[in-house]
Amino acid sequence: MSSGHPSVFVEIVAKKKGCMLCDLAVAILEEIAEEFEDGVLAWEIVDMGDREGLKRHEALTRLCGAKPAVPSIVINEKIAFDHIPDMEALTKAVKKASER
Numbered sequence: 001m002s003s004g005h006p007s008v009f010v011e012i013v014a015k016k017k018g019c020m021l022c023d024l025a026v027a028i029l030e031e032i033a034e035e036f037e038d039g040v041l042a043w044e045i046v047d048m049g050d051r052e053g054l055k056r057h058e059a060l061t062r063l064c065g066a067k068p069a070v071p072s073i074v075i076n077e078k079i080a081f082d083h084i085p086d087m088e089a090l091t092k093a094v095k096k097a098s099e100r
Contacts, residue, residue, distance in 0.1 A: 007098050008041045008076060009075070009077075010073060011046050011056070012026065012043065012084075013057060014045060014048060015048045015049045015070065016045055017049055022045055022071060025073065025090070029043050029094075031087065032087070032090065035091075040098055048070050060074055069083070071084050073085065080093045
């Protein structure tokens with residue numbers, strides 16, 4: 001990650017172990033990251049299978065004003081999808097967030 005904050009921070013709320021949808025979301029993000037300048041897009045998996053992930057999920061629930069589903073996608077601390085979207089939908093959402 002470059003210095004400064006990315007303009008788009010995507011969090012994949014899921015269980016890391018055996019989550020094909022999470023792997024898919026990460027693959028989509030890696031693919032679309034190439035369309036953005038360095039440092040614009042960053043992401044993390046909020047792993048519901050560990051304590052850190054659960055703490056972050058609690059924080060996101062406060063920040064978003066609603067509990068993010070498992071799996072779901074949170075972009076810049078707003079619930080963007082309550083499921084794992086397809087590549088086109090996720091790309092559009094990330095682009096939209098990067099324009100703000």
